[in-house]
Amino acid sequence: MTVTKRALVGALLCATALGVAPFRITPAFAADAIKIGLTGPYTGGSSSMGVSMRDGAKLAAAEINKNGGVLGRQIQLVERDDEAKNEVGAQVAQELINKEKVVATVGFINTGVALAAQRFYQEAEIPVFNNVATGTIITEQFKAPDYDNNYVFRNSAYDTLQAGMMVDEALREGHKKIAVLADSTNYGQLGREDIEKQLAAKKMKAVAVEKFNIKDVDMTAQLLKAKEAGAEVILAYGIGPELAQITNGMAKLGWKVPMIASWPASMQSFIDIAGTNGNGVIMPQTFIEDKTVQKRAAFLDDYYKTYGVTKIPTPVAGAQGYDSIYLIAAAIKQAGSTDGPKIREALENLNTKVEGVVTTYDHPFTGKDHNAISRNMVVFGKVQDGKIVYANPEDAKNAGTVRVKEKSSN
Amino acid sequence: MTIFLQLVSSGVAVGMIYAAIAFGYQLTFATSKTLNFGQGEALAVGALFGLTLVPFTGYWLMIPLVLVFGFGLGAVVERLAVRPAIAIKSEYGWIMATIALGIIFRNLAENIWGRDDLPFPSPLPDVPYEIGGVRILPMEMLIVAGALLMMLAVEIFNRKSIWGKAVVATSNDIDAAGLMGINTKRVITLSYSISAMTAAFAGVLVAPVTLTGATMGSVLALKAFAVAIIGGLESGLGVIVGGLILGVAETLTGFYISTGYKDVPGLILLLVVLSIRPVGLFGKAVIKKV
Numbered sequence: 001m002t003v004t005k006r007a008l009v010g011a012l013l014c015a016t017a018l019g020v021a022p023f024r025i026t027p028a029f030a031a032d033a034i035k036i037g038l039t040g041p042y043t044g045g046s047s048s049m050g051v052s053m054r055d056g057a058k059l060a061a062a063e064i065n066k067n068g069g070v071l072g073r074q075i076q077l078v079e080r081d082d083e084a085k086n087e088v089g090a091q092v093a094q095e096l097i098n099k100e101k102v103v104a105t106v107g108f109i110n111t112g113v114a115l116a117a118q119r120f121y122q123e124a125e126i127p128v129f130n131n132v133a134t135g136t137i138i139t140e141q142f143k144a145p146d147y148d149n150n151y152v153f154r155n156s157a158y159d160t161l162q163a164g165m166m167v168d169e170a171l172r173e174g175h176k177k178i179a180v181l182a183d184s185t186n187y188g189q190l191g192r193e194d195i196e197k198q199l200a201a202k203k204m205k206a207v208a209v210e211k212f213n214i215k216d217v218d219m220t221a222q223l224l225k226a227k228e229a230g231a232e233v234i235l236a237y238g239i240g241p242e243l244a245q246i247t248n249g250m251a252k253l254g255w256k257v258p259m260i261a262s263w264p265a266s267m268q269s270f271i272d273i274a275g276t277n278g279n280g281v282i283m284p285q286t287f288i289e290d291k292t293v294q295k296r297a298a299f300l301d302d303y304y305k306t307y308g309v310t311k312i313p314t315p316v317a318g319a320q321g322y323d324s325i326y327l328i329a330a331a332i333k334q335a336g337s338t339d340g341p342k343i344r345e346a347l348e349n350l351n352t353k354v355e356g357v358v359t360t361y362d363h364p365f366t367g368k369d370h371n372a373i374s375r376n377m378v379v380f381g382k383v384q385d386g387k388i389v390y391a392n393p394e395d396a397k398n399a400g401t402v403r404v405k406e407k408s409s410n
Numbered sequence: 411m412t413i414f415l416q417l418v419s420s421g422v423a424v425g426m427i428y429a430a431i432a433f434g435y436q437l438t439f440a441t442s443k444t445l446n447f448g449q450g451e452a453l454a455v456g457a458l459f460g461l462t463l464v465p466f467t468g469y470w471l472m473i474p475l476v477l478v479f480g481f482g483l484g485a486v487v488e489r490l491a492v493r494p495a496i497a498i499k500s501e502y503g504w505i506m507a508t509i510a511l512g513i514i515f516r517n518l519a520e521n522i523w524g525r526d527d528l529p530f531p532s533p534l535p536d537v538p539y540e541i542g543g544v545r546i547l548p549m550e551m552l553i554v555a556g557a558l559l560m561m562l563a564v565e566i567f568n569r570k571s572i573w574g575k576a577v578v579a580t581s582n583d584i585d586a587a588g589l590m591g592i593n594t595k596r597v598i599t600l601s602y603s604i605s606a607m608t609a610a611f612a613g614v615l616v617a618p619v620t621l622t623g624a625t626m627g628s629v630l631a632l633k634a635f636a637v638a639i640i641g642g643l644e645s646g647l648g649v650i651v652g653g654l655i656l657g658v659a660e661t662l663t664g665f666y667i668s669t670g671y672k673d674v675p676g677l678i679l680l681l682v683v684l685s686i687r688p689v690g691l692f693g694k695a696v697i698k699k700v
Binding site for chain 1: 423526527545
């Protein structure tokens with residue numbers, strides 16, 4: 001048996017064993033899979049966001065792989081749990097870069113973890129893609145002119161944008177007296193700062209600015225202060241469980257004013273703990289579980305079927321996780337290589353339109369702008385009987401229109 | 411005035427949660443001069459165990475089962491962590507051992523129930539009662555009543571039953587109690603069992619207002635420890651008063667000073683008590699004869 005024959009037989013055997021069509025094996029088989037890191041909190045308090053993000057990303061990777069992968073290679077997601085802890089996030093980053101040799105990483109739910117971990121990617125010149133974390137500073141940590149190139153990208157709605165929307169919505173509803181409640185973490189306090197700045201820009205001042213801690217169960221003091229100050233609306237910046245304690249506290253005090261929360265009010269834990277008290281709370285969302293658009297319907301059906309659920313625990317995280325993989329894949333394809341700087345360049349100048357479920361990305365990034373989401377793409381979601389629906393009937397009516405990024409909006 | 415009363419009532423509810431947990435510290439300290447630093451984990455494991463039972467038994471029937479579970483858990487802690495340390499007359503061994511056991515319990519709980527925080531079904535309606543303008547949730551009343559009943563039950567047990575009298579005797583003078591024929595080792599085990607039982611009970615009591623998870627006890631147990639120090643580690647009445655002081659101080663500071671400084675007065679109080687009356691407000695000053 002000659003060498004060629006032996007090779008052929010071997011290849012055929014492998015192909016049969018893996019169930020791959022023989023004609024496709026030549027390039028796909030020769031090359032290794034493209035490794036992409038996938039990191040987020042898959043356990044603990046913010047796991048509903050992390051798991052939704054991970055599951056969305058896995059769906060996208062599976063779809064891409066089914067269609068032949070990228071550059072003839074399959075995508076392999078390397079999952080790591082950062083437990084929402086800054087130090088674990090930093091460890092995971094180093095492991096993914098040095099041991100797993102990923103070509104890019106997507107993930108990060110918590111702003112603190114993102115800030116602690118992404119400098120390792122910046123140093124290694126590997127693109128890192130924030131698909132859920134919202135701290136405004138995330139994409140600005142390594143921006144020009146201090147750094148030649150910024151390897152941090154994002155397709156979530158950043159805090160300044162969300163805070164602006166929350167303030168504008170409160171004013172649009174005609175509220176003059178605004179109370180701000182924020183948790184004591186980086187996330188909450190940065191958000192509070194953003195809200196206060198937005199108010200100051202409109203020559204206004206919150207009537208009460210209160211703080212609460214993670215795992216606080218009693219919000220009486222905060223709410224009474226807001227109430228005594230005559231607040232007509234509450235802007236709350238925090239994550240699911242504590243936001244729910246605020247609505248429960250209001251119900252207890254028998255004081256009901258509208259509440260506009262930051263996006264984690266769409267977390268499953270908020271819905272579970274707040275119960276009926278949560279109805280009517282609105283929050284900025286990039287994605288609502290709505291099947292009007294065919295691409296979204298397909299994504300939702302696939303998600304429900306694959307994971308055996310009737311609702312994505314945190315829909316925004318699931319959708320953004322899904323899109324982030326498509327964006328990275330498109331960039332790798334355009335770069336024609338898995339070289340970090342080349343992927344970054346491709347991301348900053350994406351020539352092809354990428355159809356995601358949040359939006360269709362048409363030149364989402366530039367050298368200066370690393371945020372894919374612009375304000376016009378974010379809508380208000382509303383909690384209604386355990387689900388997040390469109391808050392404004394107009395948005396629901398226009399659910400069929402995919403909103404694309406406005407030029408130079410960020 | 412209504413506002414003040416509202417703040418006090420909410421503070422009392424929070425304070426009774428602290429007191430219920432601190433009571434567990436006090437029980438074992440009285441008999442053995444040791445305490446379980448894994449009290450927060452005992453609370454969490456108790457609540458998680460209760461959560462597993464609720465679908466089968468309902469809330470009220472679940473409680474006795476959780477009590478039994480806590481009772482057994484305490485005995486395990488004492489046997490594994492405390493008795494060996496006492497046996498070799500180690501002054502500090504039990505500290506490390508109970509902390510270590512607490513970590514093991516937490517990891518065990520994370521493996522069994524996962525690391526997610528789970529909602530606990532509330533046994534009572536969420537509609538608050540209004541008394542003179544002050545609004546109180548039924549669940550808050552249940553916490554206060556449940557905690558008081560639990561402490562009362564333990565006190566009655568200590569005063570009336572033969573085993574309880576042995577506990578009191580051991581607390582007063584462990585050597586004399588031993589000479590009188592009391593099996594002080596078993597009394598110490600018993601006190602640990604009762605202590606973990608109260609923690610597990612506190613767990614299912616607070617779970618409907620907090621979330622249930624392996625880490626749910628971490629903050630609570632730390633605050634309860636402060637309460638036990640303020641009130642006095644030897645006094646049952648002390649932990650109730652200490653809990654109420656801390657709980658009310660938190661809500662009042664939150665409203666009248668700033669919600670950002672909510673936790674500060676409690677800690678200041680702790681420092682003041684430690685420097686002026688190290689045994690706590692209700693502690694008995696004991697002269698240690700050497």
